Amino acid sequence: MKPLILITNDDSYEARGIRTLIEVARSFGDVVVMAPMYNASGYSHSFTAMRPLRVRELHQEPGCSIYACDGTPVDCIKLAHEHYCPRQPELVLSGINHGSNASINVLYSGTMGAVVEASVLGMQAIGFSTIDHSPETDFTAAVPFVHRIIGEVLRNGLPNLVSLNVNFPVPANGIIKGMRVCRQASARWLDSYEKRMDPQGRPYYWITGRFECDDCSPDTDQWALQNDYVSIVPTTPDFTDFKALQQMARRFDG
Amino acid sequence: MKPLILITNDDSYEARGIRTLIEVARSFGDVVVMAPMYNASGYSHSFTAMRPLRVRELHQEPGCSIYACDGTPVDCIKLAHEHYCPRQPELVLSGINHGSNASINVLYSGTMGAVVEASVLGMQAIGFSTIDHSPETDFTAAVPFVHRIIGEVLRNGLPNLVSLNVNFPVPANGIIKGMRVCRQASARWLDSYEKRMDPQGRPYYWITGRFECDDCSPDTDQWALQNDYVSIVPTTPDFTDFKALQQMARRFDG
Numbered sequence: 001m002k003p004l005i006l007i008t009n010d011d012s013y014e015a016r017g018i019r020t021l022i023e024v025a026r027s028f029g030d031v032v033v034m035a036p037m038y039n040a041s042g043y044s045h046s047f048t049a050m051r052p053l054r055v056r057e058l059h060q061e062p063g064c065s066i067y068a069c070d071g072t073p074v075d076c077i078k079l080a081h082e083h084y085c086p087r088q089p090e091l092v093l094s095g096i097n098h099g100s101n102a103s104i105n106v107l108y109s110g111t112m113g114a115v116v117e118a119s120v121l122g123m124q125a126i127g128f129s130t131i132d133h134s135p136e137t138d139f140t141a142a143v144p145f146v147h148r149i150i151g152e153v154l155r156n157g158l159p160n161l162v163s164l165n166v167n168f169p170v171p172a173n174g175i176i177k178g179m180r181v182c183r184q185a186s187a188r189w190l191d192s193y194e195k196r197m198d199p200q201g202r203p204y205y206w207i208t209g210r211f212e213c214d215d216c217s218p219d220t221d222q223w224a225l226q227n228d229y230v231s232i233v234p235t236t237p238d239f240t241d242f243k244a245l246q247q248m249a250r251r252f253d254g
Numbered sequence: 255m256k257p258l259i260l261i262t263n264d265d266s267y268e269a270r271g272i273r274t275l276i277e278v279a280r281s282f283g284d285v286v287v288m289a290p291m292y293n294a295s296g297y298s299h300s301f302t303a304m305r306p307l308r309v310r311e312l313h314q315e316p317g318c319s320i321y322a323c324d325g326t327p328v329d330c331i332k333l334a335h336e337h338y339c340p341r342q343p344e345l346v347l348s349g350i351n352h353g354s355n356a357s358i359n360v361l362y363s364g365t366m367g368a369v370v371e372a373s374v375l376g377m378q379a380i381g382f383s384t385i386d387h388s389p390e391t392d393f394t395a396a397v398p399f400v401h402r403i404i405g406e407v408l409r410n411g412l413p414n415l416v417s418l419n420v421n422f423p424v425p426a427n428g429i430i431k432g433m434r435v436c437r438q439a440s441a442r443w444l445d446s447y448e449k450r451m452d453p454q455g456r457p458y459y460w461i462t463g464r465f466e467c468d469d470c471s472p473d474t475d476q477w478a479l480q481n482d483y484v485s486i487v488p489t490t491p492d493f494t495d496f497k498a499l500q501q502m503a504r505r506f507d508g
Contacts, residue, residue: 120442121442162498184494192336232506
């Protein structure tokens with residue numbers, strides 16, 4: 001039997017990135033797509049507990065079912081896994097996100113929230129993103145790497161609870177140099193809220209921000225992307241800081 | 255000058271847990287509270303990009319300002335840090351959450367989303383939660399430990415980018431045995447969606463779930479809580495799986 005691949009994203013089912021990912025995935029097996037109805041960027045690992053979820057069937061043909069859900073990317077994975085997959089998926093894919101999920105962006109990412117959730121549920125999972133956030137992104141240079149990474153994971157698997165955070169560069173000459181397995185660079189968003197007044201004179205705030213990274217050694221995802229390599233970060237759902245764990249035992253134990 | 259302590263939560267400004275935390279914090283310094291207007295449980299590290307934020311001033315006296323924001327706990331930290339803190343906070347506190355954020359719950363937690371965000375922004379931060387999710391929780395046994403942990407962090411600090419995920423047990427005899435610095439237990443929520451029909455015959459899904467943990471060795475937070483200890487997990491915003499990083503380089507590099 002062909003492998004079953006479950007697909008989601010956070011840009012909604014209409015995005016070009018998920019269309020590209022569906023095409024590539026179909027060359028490997030059957031696909032079930034459950035994507036957010038609306039843009040769910042910045043939804044991180046959030047799920048919907050306070051209201052029920054709705055699902056719309058968008059497309060149905062042998063080997064390819066496409067649904068949209070009015071929840072978060074994590075909701076999409078949880079609900080599709082239980083109710084919309086005819087068998088256990090061999091692989092979960094998320095993306096291709098329009099915008100970087102490298103470095104600290106992984107924290108806010110709905111694309112990667114879905115991927116980490118899939119790994120916790122015991123499935124192998126890969127998130128794909130490109131640093132170009134235009135809705136018109138051209139994925140031509142990225143597609144051969146999407147093929148190679150999916151093929152490699154289907155053949156040889158991933159360690160238990162480990163998922164992949166894959167980001168694509170946008171080289172000036174259009175040529176991606178290769179792939180690098182790397183660590184997440186330490187960085188932050190310096191946010192600035194723009195305060196405006198509504199017509200009734202009441203204030204409201206729009207978020208704006210500037211990405212600041214001072215950790216660009218050659219073992220980081222930021223270095224890889226800046227040097228025209230695909231970055232691949234093995235990602236864990238364990239937030240424990242093991243170095244601090246050693247240092248801190250004596251301060252609080254007892 | 256007294257230390258400034260910034261406080262948020264995810265159960266909203268009306269919750270008993272945040273009222274308790276504000277009381278304790280006031281014995282250490284001045285406080286600014288920016289809490290969600292509505293229950294924001296399960297919001298994880300999400301932030302609001304697609305609409306502007308509103309803020310309501312709830313209370314103002316020397317040394318204590320309380321605001322509510324219609325965004326997520328992460329929004330509360332970002333916005334308060336820029337617009338509502340008269341000086342850089344020495345410490346950020348979140349909680350006390352009504353419900354466990356130990357083990358895998360940290361992934362979904364708005365309480366801990368705010369804490370991790372504060373650490374990324376360069377502030378020292380602690381999240382407090384109790385495993386009792388009743389809105390009427392009695393915090394009497396927890397309060398002395400909240401005091402001790404805040405005091406210890408104000409005196410000796412935390413390593414760069416490390417925050418604390420603190421959870422309180424609910425001992426049958428009311429007596430907490432002590433504190434344990436530990437790692438996050440590996441676990442999962444086995445979700446089950448209850449399918450119902452609306453009056454028009456259209457389906458909708460309610461999430462329900464059962465927590466399953468098979469990783470209860472004495473170095474885990476789950477063990478600590480089950481044995482009536484406070485669990486303290488040093489938490490990192492770096493999702494890199496360093497063990498997998500070593501193993502996988504050869505599979506993808508090039």
